[in-house]
Amino acid sequence: KQEVTQIPAALSVPEGENLVLNCSFTDSAIYNLQWFRQDPGKGLTSLLLIQSSQREQTSGRLNASLDKSSGRSTLYIAASQPGDSATYLCAGLGTSYGKLTFGQGTILTVHP
Amino acid sequence: ETGVTQTPRHLVMGMTNKKSLKCEQHLKHNAMYWYKQSAKKPLELMFVYNFKEQTENNSVPSRFSPECPNSSHLFLHLHTLQPEDSALYLCASSQDEHRDYGYTFGSGTRLTVV
Numbered sequence: 001k002q003e004v005t006q007i008p009a010a011l012s013v014p015e016g017e018n019l020v021l022n023c024s025f026t027d028s029a030i031y032n033l034q035w036f037r038q039d040p041g042k043g044l045t046s047l048l049l050i051q052s053s054q055r056e057q058t059s060g061r062l063n064a065s066l067d068k069s070s071g072r073s074t075l076y077i078a079a080s081q082p083g084d085s086a087t088y089l090c091a092g093l094g095t096s097y098g099k100l101t102f103g104q105g106t107i108l109t110v111h112p
Numbered sequence: 113e114t115g116v117t118q119t120p121r122h123l124v125m126g127m128t129n130k131k132s133l134k135c136e137q138h139l140k141h142n143a144m145y146w147y148k149q150s151a152k153k154p155l156e157l158m159f160v161y162n163f164k165e166q167t168e169n170n171s172v173p174s175r176f177s178p179e180c181p182n183s184s185h186l187f188l189h190l191h192t193l194q195p196e197d198s199a200l201y202l203c204a205s206s207q208d209e210h211r212d213y214g215y216t217f218g219s220g221t222r223l224t225v226v
Contacts, residue, residue, distance in 0.1 A: 004154070034214050043118070043202055043219035051212045089155070091215075099168065100145075100204075100215055102155040 002027040002094050006103035013080055013110055021075040021106045023090035033066050033073050036089040038105070044089065048075070080110045115139065116218035118203050124224045125193065133188040133221045135203030142208040144186040145215070146178060149200040161186060162209040193225045 003026045013019055023033070032051045036044040048057040048064040050073070056065040063076040073090055087105040094101065116137045125131050137144065146158040160168035161180040175197075177189040186203055200220045207213040 032212050032214065036217070041200070041222065044204075044217035046214060046216065049214035091155075093212075099157055099160065101157075104152075104154045 002030075002092060002101045004090060004092055004101050004103035006088075006090060006106050008106060009104065010107040011109070013108075015080060015082060015110055015112050017080050017110075018076070018078050019080055019108075021077070021088050021090075021108070023073040023075070023103055025071050025073075025092050025101075027092075027094055028068050028071050029094055030066075030068055030071075031093045033064075033090060033092050034100070035062075035064050035073075035075050036091065038087045038089060040087075047088075077108075080108075082110050082112055084108060084110050116203055116205055116216050118201075118218035118221050120221060121219065122222045122224075124226060125190070126226055127193060127195070129193075130189070130191040132190065133201055133203075133223075135186040135188075135218055137184055137186075137203075137205040137216070137218075139205055139216060140183075141205035141216070142183050143206045144180060144183075145204040145206075146186065146188050147202040147204060147217075149202060149220070151199075155202065159188075160209060167209060190223075193223075195225050198223055198225045 007022045034049045035047045050066040061078040066073045089105045091100045091102045119134045143162045147155045159178045179187040202220045203218045204215045206215045
C-alpha cells in the first residue's frame with residue numbers, strides 16, 4: 001500500500017523567503033506526481049504535474065522535482081508572498097495501485 | 113462553465129434525510145472520482161468511475177451511493193448519515209483512470225450532518 005508523507009506539517013516564513021516543501025512515498029513504482037494547493041474550505045487547485053518521463057516541472061515561482069529512486073519529491077517556492085499562504089498537498093499516482101494517494105499536506109503561512 | 117463544478121457548496125442535513133451531491137465536468141474526461149476530506153486526515157478515495165463504469169469502491173458504507181449516468185456527471189446519494197460523515201466531499205476527473213494527465217478537482221461540498 002502506498003503511503004505519502006509530507007514534511008514539515010506546518011511552516012511559517014517571512015515574505016520574500018525561498019522555501020522547500022518535501023514529499024516522500026513508500027512505493028517507488030509511481031506513475032506521476034501532482035502538487036496541489038488548497039485554500040481554507042476550498043477545493044484543490046493543481047499546481048504542477050510531473051509525468052512519468054519527467055523529473056521536474058516549473059511554473060512561475062514554483063519548481064517541483066521528482067526522484068523515483070529515492071521516493072521523494074520537492075516543491076520549491078521562490079520569493080514567497082502572503083498570497084502563497086495555503087495548504088500544499090502532494091499526491092502520487094501509482095503503476096501498481098492505479099489511484100491517486102495524498103499526503104496530509106503542509107500548511108504554509110507567509111507573513112508580511 | 114469550465115473545469116469541474118460541484119453543487120451544492122454547503123449542505124446541512126439531519127441523520128434521517130436523503131440528499132444528493134452533484135458533480136459535472138466540462139473537460140471531456142472519462143474518469144470521475146469522489147474523495148472525502150475529514151479534518152486532520154489525508155484525502156480518502158471513495159469511488160472511481162471510468163467510462164461510466166464503477167471500477168473502485170474503497171470499502172465505503174452503503175449509506176453513500178454513487179451514480180454516474182454519463183461521463184460528464186457524477187452524483188453521490190446520501191441517506192441515514194452519521195455525524196462523523198461530516199466532511200468536505202471533493203469530486204475530481206481525469207482523462208481516464210490510467211492516463212498520465214493528472215487530476216482536476218472541484219471546489220467541494222461542505223457537508224454537515226446534525
